[in-house]
Amino acid sequence: AQKITQTQPGMFVQEKEAVTLDCTYDTSDQSYGLFWYKQPSSGEMIFLIYQGSYDEQNATEGRYSLNFQKARKSANLVISASQLGDSAMYFCAMRGPVYNQGGKLIFGQGTELSVKP
């Protein structure tokens, strides 16, 4: 069975500093994808970044980067130069091969990030 673990229920970071949100996963699939989503208080889930299990390089999207360590089964999100608007819940999610699992995403419990001015 697939499982995502986010061990940090809440975190604080000073504006303009970098922050790392932890995510570890468990799966027996060889092909899988890891996603990070941001959920502001409004409720909408906003896609941030994707990492495939066969991708050799860590994914980056603007201020977001994913520190992917396959052997350790971790996929930590790094946000550089934090902004006040980054305050939100952050979810790590995983999906196995689409052909046998469809689009089903398994989510972690989330990390609430607060950016202080």
Added chain:
Amino acid sequence: KAGVTQTPRYLIKTRGQQVTLSCSPISGHRSVSWYQQTPGQGLQFLFEYFSETQRNKGNFPGRFSGRQFSNSRSEMNVSTLELGDSALYLCASRVGLAGALSPRETQYFGPGTRLLVL
């Protein structure tokens, strides 16, 4: 391109009633998934529809059902509402490439419907 839209955004019902939530995917997306989010259980997968067929189902009772129309719009229905059904219901769409092996397809979420059962 317009994002995923969900209606209504807020809903208050009483126990025993039924409710229907609607989701319009991003234009060109053929797959729609539904998730339930509660403080206690977190985000849980309900079901996924592709080309009007349910392709995958989560561990929810039969009171939860859904359907997809030929234009890819989807509805989910909850009958005989219970207090524990109070949640944020999120809809997500993806392109739905036939026979895709890559899990790369990103799901894009709508703003959700907040359901309160009294």
